[in-house]
Amino acid sequence: MNTTGSPIAQLSSVVKRYGNHTAVDGLDLMLHRGEIFALLGPNGAGKSTTISMLLGLARPDAGRVELFGEDPQQLVARRRIGVMLQSAALPPTLRVGELLRLTASYYPAPRDERETAELAGVADLLKRPYAALSGGQQRRVQFALALCGRPELLFLDEPTVGMDLEARQKLWVALRHLVAEGAGVVLTTHYLEEAEALAHRVCVMARGRVLSEGSVDDLRARVALKRVRCITRLRAAEVAAWPEVAEARDEGERLWLSTDRAESVVRRLLDADAQLGELEVQRAGLAEAFTELTRAAEAPTEATREAA
Structure with missing residues (x-):
């Protein structure tokens, strides 16, 4: 990843209101070349407005x-x-190849049609009418249209919604290729594992403000919770009642739980089940960090409770 040099896009003390509602409130962001920047937040956080x-x-x-x-x-x-936005109104009767050529004509130095098709995984769809494609195939075509102009900055809003696992993985490979070329990518997604796998930098928003910004590891470090997995005769319902356990569930033959007192819980598990095996302890993932960061921000304040 190369993010040296001046930012290619930025917002400085930005405010955006819709009537009495403040969608974005004093936002400062910088976007750089050679990085995938994930913009995350609950619905209404201000991502789309940004x-x-x-x-x-x-x-x-x-x-x-x-x-x-x-x-x-x-x-x-x-x-x-x-x-690439969440939805796109494209001419339904045009073939995919025609859509690529039409879109490429708007740019001064576009990618070759075949290069675009291979990169986006739509080479097998070039002769098919857009309207005849499945929802996932249409999303792949929309991705191809987004990158055919050889963009220096690519905006992707929920890009993998409707895609199957293979298509998602191909898109991930394509994004890494674009970043290696020096492009910047802005990604919004509700698939937190997607942001965790791809993003060099993550910004979590709520109520129009930045709650946290940094690498995935930076965000994970802000959360004390850890994941514990093991094979045990103990059941999730029993362990969930322990005061040190935030959540517990059965995953097949394994028990999964989260806790902010991992050492204490592990000792108690070993005391309760001498045959316990395959014990794993991991830091919280981005999903847990996201939940912890946004929970307090989304909780109603005294003023909003009184207004309600």
Whole structure:
């Protein structure tokens, strides 16, 4: 990963309101070349509004938004990006190859059609009408259209929704290829394992503000919970009642639990079951970190309870 040099996009003290609702509240972000930046948050966190301002589709009420040092609405900046939103209205009767050629014609130095198709995993779909494709295949085509212009910054909003496992993995490989070329990627996803696998940097938002920003390891380190897995005769319902255990469940023949007192719980497990085996203790994953970070931010304040 190479993130040296000036940011290719940034928001500085940005505020965006819709009536009495503040969607983004004093947001500061920088995006760099050669990195996958995951923007995470619960529904209503301000992610879509943030992306819309970076794309020039919405204007901030305060603060500054820059894309390659330009106003995001400037064509010279827009020609340097690729975009894959959650939904796309494309001409249904055009074949995939025709869609690729049409989209590529809008850019000064696009990828070759075959290169784009191979990278996005749609080489087998080029002669098929867009309307005849499955939902997952249409998402792959939308990804191909996003990268055909050879973007320096790629925006992906829930890109793998509707894709099967093989298609998701191919998209991951393609993203790593683009980053190796020096492109920047902005990813929003509800699949936290996707962000954990791909992102160099993660920003967690709630109520229009940044809760935490850093590497996946940085975010995981903020959470005291650890995962414990083992094979035991003890059942999840029994262990879940222990005061040190936050959550417990049976996963086939294994017991899985989370706790912020792993050493104490492990000792108690060994005392309760002398035949316990295959014991594993791991740090909390991004999912647990995300839950812990957003739980407090999403809890109603005294003011909101009184307003309700």
